[in-house]
Amino acid sequence: MAWVTPLYSKERVKRAGATLFDDDATDDQFEEALQVLNNWRSSHSYPVNTFQAGLRNKMSALGIDGLVAQRLKRIPSIVAKLERFSSMSLSRMQDIGGLRAVVSTARQIYQLRDSYVLHSKFDHVLVSENDYIQNPKDSGYRGIHLVYKYNNRKGGATAYEGLLLELQLRNDIQHAWATAVETAGVFLNQALKSSVGNERWLEFFCYASSSFAILEGSPVLDAHKELSNLQTFVKMLELETELEVIKSLGMYNTLVENLKDTNRQGTHYYLLQLDATAMNVSVNGFSRESLPQATTEYLEQEKLAKNKPGVQVVLVAAQSLAALRKAYPNYFLDTGKFVSRIRRIRAMVERGDELKTLKVPRLGRAPVKRSR
Template sequence: MTISKKLIRKIGEHLKEKSQSEEDLQILNAYRNTHVLVMNTLINTIKNKTPKPLFIARRLKRLSSIKSKLKRFSSMQLDRMQDIGGVRAVFKNKEQAKEYFEKIQTLYTNQKRALKITKINDYVNQPKEDGYRGYHLVFEYHKGKEDLKTYKIEFQIRDLNQHYWATAVEIFSLVSKHNLKSGEGEIEHKSFFYLCSKLIHNEADDKDLKQMIKLNQKHKFLSLLSSINLAFSKINTKQKDLYYLIALHLNQKQLSFYPFNQNDLKHASLLYKELEKDENINAVLVDIDSVKNLKKAYPNYFGNAKEFIKLVEKKLAKN
């Protein structure tokens, strides 16, 4: 079924007005699922390129995140949203991440490919105001299947330190119930993570260090992050399903996993849609090659900020 841009734009307006119908959500779910095909197109081209990432993960944007983005940006139109489908590659160090970022750009100068790069954001050399760092590329499908043309996905490239920082921000956001990366939350909370980003990347001066230590003593950020303890359902670590639906039950601090094989995307997306109706459940549908890499790619869903804490404490000890 081909879904028109006009219809998706209209559904986006309904979401902004909180007047969406069940039919709207069904169409949006189908539209969101179609981005899997575009992500697969990208993965099939880049999967054997070097340097090899530690892992590559894919995810479909959560309905709550779609709503939040439409609310934050009044001029945003749903059919123009660039990150409904998201691919992320994480590398051992910044040198590998940079090399890969440059190679991908060169690779896609070939206009015969199904995808083309339409936007590049270098948040490594120009970090976001909150301290976020990484490389972002937006791809648009422009050759091949007619019904996929103009569909966009976002490709993020990070090194491990950048990934640890971003994960810690997401974990704290879940606990505080304020989405820091969307600009929500208290000023001192955002300041702490901004200063952590500077520290991790060796840009913090004495004034920054004193302020960071003061904020941590006041709010106990590192202790809070280390004390988060989620109960999660047992996962078969030998299982290699294509899709995992992760559901974090916020009130119970309970994490559930639903594995699906390659032919079950329809069933996975239907369950995803149902879980998203509950405001106390933070769910995401991801595609990853193993449970081991699932934990590395999405440690925020496991409440695991250990690597971030170790990194910050190690940097502080050197100063």
């Protein structure tokens, strides 16, 4: 397997990140910075793949069915994050390499979390843990994030020592919510995922998050704690009607299904390009051995998409095209599960269910203690 290894020092990577914001940088300096960034990003593939294999083994041992996918962070997302957090450097960004598990229930999320934090015996270092289920973000985002520093001296992969990667654990409905936010952001051409954009849309997603949490027995957002279940549902539905959320998202669910067949023998990496304006997704498949070619093509496609509103490119890994579509539905404009949950809540309200005394499933565990 031809894995990409880091060719530059962390100090050089840090300078490359700064060059991306240097108005005085020449075209050659900017191009060189992109090449450094791409090598640094591509180098995360090996540790992410190692964790991906471990994640699948853990899920199998626990008897948990779910989706696993991995991705290398898009350059526009890297640049936007560096811009939002002025104190951050490219060499210290924690989620350039990321992998995701999507399972059925919150209980399964915590089973996986505990298998890493409490029971893992590997040498990789847990840098941080964020429980966004018990403590959801103000935006409404939920899930558990674990950030690890790669440490595998015994295995001989010393070139990747110290690289950071992020593991996201979500259940289906948390994933559906996050997908809807990203999809709406694409078509509104606003960074809703980063809480930037139309305030009414952001408010709607906050109420949707709390509404979904009520059905799952998870904490609502702090801003909604004084509201009854019914009040929370009604406010969400009022905003849905005002913004025509279901209609808007539904317009983009008519994506042409006949994608290029990349599910041939040996395909592991998928290069996706979403053109929201043309309502089209293209998918190119690469084998494990073709990772260097895939990452080079990734960078070239990002350059071409730079000044095209509504065009996004991402390189991800999954076991099949079907699994890819489930793990990254936002790139296939698929918000079906989110819309279905909204309709379910509307039906409950219209039926006049006893929402104030609504019985919901509990998580079945004590609040998570933060790791030091």
